[in-house]
Amino acid sequence: MPMRRLTSLFLLAATLALTVPAVAQVRAPDGAPNPTASSVNEEMLFKQDPKIHGRISIPNATAANLIQPQGREWREFRESWMPWIGALAVLGMIVALGLFYFTRGRIRLEHSEESGKKILRFNSFERFSHWMTATCFIVLSLSGLNYIFGKRLLMPLIGPEAFATLAQYGKYAHIYLAWPFMLGVLFMLVLWIKDNIPGKIDWIWLKQGGGLLGDAHPSAGRFNAGQKMVFWMVVGFGFAMGATGIMMIFPFAATDINGMQIMQVIHSLIGVVFIAGILAHIYIGSLGMEGAYDAMGSGEVDLAWAKVHHDLWVKEQQAKTASGPQLGRGQVPAE
Amino acid sequence: MKAFLIAVVAAVVLATGASFLLAENQRFAYQAFATSGARVSDPGTNLVGPRWTGDIKEPGKAGHKAEAGS
Numbered sequence: 001m002p003m004r005r006l007t008s009l010f011l012l013a014a015t016l017a018l019t020v021p022a023v024a025q026v027r028a029p030d031g032a033p034n035p036t037a038s039s040v041n042e043e044m045l046f047k048q049d050p051k052i053h054g055r056i057s058i059p060n061a062t063a064a065n066l067i068q069p070q071g072r073e074w075r076e077f078r079e080s081w082m083p084w085i086g087a088l089a090v091l092g093m094i095v096a097l098g099l100f101y102f103t104r105g106r107i108r109l110e111h112s113e114e115s116g117k118k119i120l121r122f123n124s125f126e127r128f129s130h131w132m133t134a135t136c137f138i139v140l141s142l143s144g145l146n147y148i149f150g151k152r153l154l155m156p157l158i159g160p161e162a163f164a165t166l167a168q169y170g171k172y173a174h175i176y177l178a179w180p181f182m183l184g185v186l187f188m189l190v191l192w193i194k195d196n197i198p199g200k201i202d203w204i205w206l207k208q209g210g211g212l213l214g215d216a217h218p219s220a221g222r223f224n225a226g227q228k229m230v231f232w233m234v235v236g237f238g239f240a241m242g243a244t245g246i247m248m249i250f251p252f253a254a255t256d257i258n259g260m261q262i263m264q265v266i267h268s269l270i271g272v273v274f275i276a277g278i279l280a281h282i283y284i285g286s287l288g289m290e291g292a293y294d295a296m297g298s299g300e301v302d303l304a305w306a307k308v309h310h311d312l313w314v315k316e317q318q319a320k321t322a323s324g325p326q327l328g329r330g331q332v333p334a335e
Numbered sequence: 336m337k338a339f340l341i342a343v344v345a346a347v348v349l350a351t352g353a354s355f356l357l358a359e360n361q362r363f364a365y366q367a368f369a370t371s372g373a374r375v376s377d378p379g380t381n382l383v384g385p386r387w388t389g390d391i392k393e394p395g396k397a398g399h400k401a402e403a404g405s
Contacts, residue, residue, distance in 0.1 A: 060368040124338050131342035136350075175357070176350035183349065249357070299338070 042067070051257075062252055074261040078268075086148050086272040093276035097283045104212065109290040109305050118300040119317065126191055127299055133184030133234075136177045141275050143170035148268065178245050185238035188231075195222040196231045201312070211309070222313040230281050237274045241267060 045052050052067040109115075122130070146154065146167060155163040202225035208218040210226050218224075223231065244267040247254055255263065286293050291305040306314045 058368045058370065060364075063368075127338035128342045128345070131339045132346050135339075135343050136346050172354070173350075176354045177346060179353040180346040180349035297336075 062257065065257060068257055070258055071261065074265065077265060082268055083148055083152065085269065086145065089272040089276045090145070090279070093279045097280060097288075101283075101287065106287065107212070107289040109302065110308055112304045112307075115302055115304040117303040119303050119306050119314065120299055121295040121301045121306070122299045124299065125187075127296055129184055129187035129191060130296055132180055133188060133238075136181035136184060137278060139173050139177050140181060141271075141278075143174040144268075144271050145275070146170045147174075148272075175249060178242070178249075182238070182242045185234060185242070189235050192223070192231060196228045198225070198228060201225075202228060217308050217311075219312055220310050221316070222310060224310070226284070230277070233274070233277050237270050237277075240270050241274065244270075 042052070046069065050069070051065055053064045054066060056064045150163060150167055150170075154166070158166070199221075201219060201221065205218040205220055205225040208216050210224060211217045212226075244263045247263045248260065248267065251260060284292065285296065291302050294301050294305075303314070
């Protein structure tokens with residue numbers, strides 16, 4: 001019996017000796033007991049999968065995501081970087097155009113014996129397509145900038161209730177006017193692609209500064225290199241904004257949460273660059289160059305202006321018969 | 336000016352059309368993500384009756400209240 005008791009004591013002592021180090025391992029550095037030290041933590045879960053998600057019983061599969069760490073980087077971009085990038089792009093362009101205006105001044109119409117005669121530059125459907133796209137773009141730009149700057153700049157001025165109403169209607173306008181905008185871009189692509197293929201003449205135009213930096217007026221066809229750049233910017237950015245926008249109008253239809261965040265980043269970055277580019281286009285088409293607005297206003301431009309800025313196009317038009325299809329009712333032939 | 340005005344009108348008309356088309360394809364979250372687990376059946380045949388009063392008879396014919404458990 002004493003021998004059996006001795007054996008039992010020995011086994012107990014051996015067991016304790018083996019388990020004490022194990023108990024010591026679950027203690028915190030200060031020696032306090034830490035029962036969760038060996039439990040599953042966030043770091044261990046992220047080694048298994050980039051997201052922490054569970055199982056849910058409702059049909060909304062996206063609700064199963066509990067933590068998506070990339071979302072923090074997206075939020076950081078959206079809340080910290082994006083307002084600065086947007087302000088730099090838009091205000092930077094406004095300052096650059098202001099400097100250009102005050103140094104170069106307005107490009108004046110050069111009068112000649114052909115001044116006063118008109119030549120049709122854009123027909124009714126071309127002007128319709130341009131203005132439909134343009135009016136949609138202005139509303140899309142303002143409502144888009146409201147997503148970035150509204151709560152920072154507008155809400156302190158008009159109060160949260162008025163801002164909430166305005167932002168709601170701005171959101172409707174953004175979602176619904178996107179469709180005529182995309183249609184307008186498609187129309188313009190079909191109408192003008194043949195006149196916007198880059199050529200050798202564009203390189204010469206660019207090397208001479210396009211007549212913007214000096215007094216020279218390099219030769220150009222229907223569209224010069226600068227206008228071709230605007231055209232391809234509108235088509236490229238228009239399609240990119242349309243594609244990323246549709247992905248956001250139909251959330252999770254084609255991509256997951258990471259994809260949705262990437263779409264928003266691309267949409268907002270292209271959006272502010274697009275706005276800056278169109279500001280330059282508006283400037284040169286109105287204030288920056290005398291006579292340029294008429295092309296999209298009435299559709300007819302002064303023949304003297306056309307010969308200075310689009311000499312090759314005028315020659316091409318004049319090579320056609322004077323009663324050619326480019327002349328509308330009551331117009332003076334270009335010849 | 337005429338082309339501009341027609342363009343603005345066309346943009347508004349197309350946007351309105353888009354709003355109706357998009358609304359057609361949209362459902363409220365309670366509809367899109369509901370399951371059959373919490374569906375209320377035809378109120379005339381369930382336990383609460385058409386007016387949720389416990390009277391399972393038609394409102395016009397409801398002369399007496401149904402006895403619970405009878």
